[in-house]
Amino acid sequence: MSTVEKTPSEEQRTVVRTQQVKKIYKMGNTEVQALRGVDLEIYTGEYLSLMGPSGSGKSTLFNMVGGLDKPSEGKVYIDEVDVAQLDAYELAWLRCRKIGYIFQSFNLIPVMTALENVTLPMVFAGLTSDESRDKGMVLLEKVGLGERHSHKPYELSGGQQQRVAVARALANDPAVVLADEPTANLDLRTGTEIIELLKEMNASSGVTIISATHDHKMLSVSDRVVWIKDGQVERIADRADLDIEVTQVGGEEQ
Amino acid sequence: MNEQRLQVAGGREIVLPMSKAVEISIRSLKIRFGRSLITTSGIILAIAFLMSVWSSNALIGSLKEANKSEINLLLQKNGIETASAEGGRSSADARAQAQEERSKQTWLIGLSLLVCVVGIANAMLMSVTERFREIGTMKCLGALDSFIIKLFLLESTFQGVVGTTIGIAIGLLMTLGLNLLAYGGYVFSYFPVGGILQSVLASLVAGTLLSLVGAMLPAYKAAKMEPVEAMRSDT
Numbered sequence: 001m002s003t004v005e006k007t008p009s010e011e012q013r014t015v016v017r018t019q020q021v022k023k024i025y026k027m028g029n030t031e032v033q034a035l036r037g038v039d040l041e042i043y044t045g046e047y048l049s050l051m052g053p054s055g056s057g058k059s060t061l062f063n064m065v066g067g068l069d070k071p072s073e074g075k076v077y078i079d080e081v082d083v084a085q086l087d088a089y090e091l092a093w094l095r096c097r098k099i100g101y102i103f104q105s106f107n108l109i110p111v112m113t114a115l116e117n118v119t120l121p122m123v124f125a126g127l128t129s130d131e132s133r134d135k136g137m138v139l140l141e142k143v144g145l146g147e148r149h150s151h152k153p154y155e156l157s158g159g160q161q162q163r164v165a166v167a168r169a170l171a172n173d174p175a176v177v178l179a180d181e182p183t184a185n186l187d188l189r190t191g192t193e194i195i196e197l198l199k200e201m202n203a204s205s206g207v208t209i210i211s212a213t214h215d216h217k218m219l220s221v222s223d224r225v226v227w228i229k230d231g232q233v234e235r236i237a238d239r240a241d242l243d244i245e246v247t248q249v250g251g252e253e254q
Numbered sequence: 255m256n257e258q259r260l261q262v263a264g265g266r267e268i269v270l271p272m273s274k275a276v277e278i279s280i281r282s283l284k285i286r287f288g289r290s291l292i293t294t295s296g297i298i299l300a301i302a303f304l305m306s307v308w309s310s311n312a313l314i315g316s317l318k319e320a321n322k323s324e325i326n327l328l329l330q331k332n333g334i335e336t337a338s339a340e341g342g343r344s345s346a347d348a349r350a351q352a353q354e355e356r357s358k359q360t361w362l363i364g365l366s367l368l369v370c371v372v373g374i375a376n377a378m379l380m381s382v383t384e385r386f387r388e389i390g391t392m393k394c395l396g397a398l399d400s401f402i403i404k405l406f407l408l409e410s411t412f413q414g415v416v417g418t419t420i421g422i423a424i425g426l427l428m429t430l431g432l433n434l435l436a437y438g439g440y441v442f443s444y445f446p447v448g449g450i451l452q453s454v455l456a457s458l459v460a461g462t463l464l465s466l467v468g469a470m471l472p473a474y475k476a477a478k479m480e481p482v483e484a485m486r487s488d489t
Contacts, residue, residue, distance in 0.1 A: 096396020107391040111281040124396040
């Protein structure tokens with residue numbers, strides 16, 4: 001199933017690291033601990049899935065890893081840069097060039113065509129319109145939507161919109177792609193296609209993919225799966241463990 | 255220090271070229287054409303009122319200045335004090351009345367403009383809350399606060415300029431029509447070109463400023479939106 005064999009040295013390079021990350025939300029007078037000290041290393045080029053029920057702190061951790069949220073305690077390093085130290089400009093820079101986001105509800109900009117959606121991050125990154133058009137077309141071809149580049153989001157199906165979103169996430173050759181429940185709004189078949197597409201991108205360009213998901217279809221493509229429960233890492237399973245579980249007709253909790 | 259590190263890692267800065275910003279904001283207006291129309295019509299009404307007041311002031315002023323007996327007769331028929339009518343009243347009295355008239359006018363203009371600003375702000379706020387996911391997404395893609403502000407202010411400015419232009423035309427036509435009815439051809443023989451031009455320019459500035467002021471708070475609110483908002487799946 002997994003097509004790329006990684007050399008050990010490659011696998012050791014860490015792209016995202018969390019150190020004793022805690023997150024406390026204040027709700028009125030009560031404090032809610034969403035994360036209770038999470039240590040996690042995510043390696044360059046791996047396909048990592050975060051699993052856990054809603055309310056487990058999974059989303060909080062996911063946002064933290066994506067530079068969208070800051071921890072109350074502890075540290076998050078993305079590409080060896082401490083996120084908490086960054087100002088607004090540097091954070092925007094990081095989001096623009098180092099991280100690609102894929103959303104549950106696709107989030108394409110409705111007024112823009114597929115191609116313009118893909119090239120928007122390139123515009124922000126300062127590419128000329130010729131450069132970004134060429135690169136955008138290549139990316140759209142890659143996700144199989146080359147001939148639909150001039151379509152607006154509402155003229156595309158859910159699966160096609162998510163493909164555009166995948167192309168957009170890869171626009172500035174990010175180090176990490178964050179996919180937040182990318183298959184939640186898709187039917188079984190289209191969901192599987194998106195998962196395969198993500199895996200393909202992961203294999204061909206070596207981009208790290210981190211996805212938060214409930215979807216057990218994700219298990220078969222993930223290099224590692226991290227289960228979150230009550231704000232802590234409950235279990236980490238890697239490829240070898242997963243293969244066994246999947247063949248045992250995954251009787252996991254749904 | 256961190257910036258240095260980041261710069262080394264990647265190179266150039268983050269930008270939103272003006273041409274692209276203009277393109278995006280015009281399209282955003284088009285896709286919400288109905289509401290843009292409502293906002294714009296608010297501006298049209300306010301500016302039409304402003305323009306008609308200013309231009310008829312200029313027109314009447316120039317007719318008064320002409321100080322011809324036939325015109326003065328017509329003016330008096332319409333209840334306007336003229337130089338030759340001073341015999342009836344003391345000039346101080348006339349001046350006091352004119353003063354009162356002017357302050358009433360100022361109040362009316364001020365109120366109408368205020369209503370207009372509030373209308374614009376309200377429409378823009380709606381547009382911001384409606385688009386929180388889009389704004390959040392843009393921020394996830396690397397948009398700076400200033401990009402968002404730019405987009406919203408541009409949108410509002412376009413609405414302002416279009417609305418103001420139409421408003422000026424309507425206001426001017428109305429003034430011309432009404433005064434033609436009252437004074438006939440004298441309107442043209444004593445047409446105050448300079449005064450009207452001045453009113454046009456002043457209205458243009460006022461309308462554009464108004465739409466900018468109205469959009470400021472909503473644009474700021476939009477810019478301060480957190481990128482995490484893009485992750486929210488409800489609505």
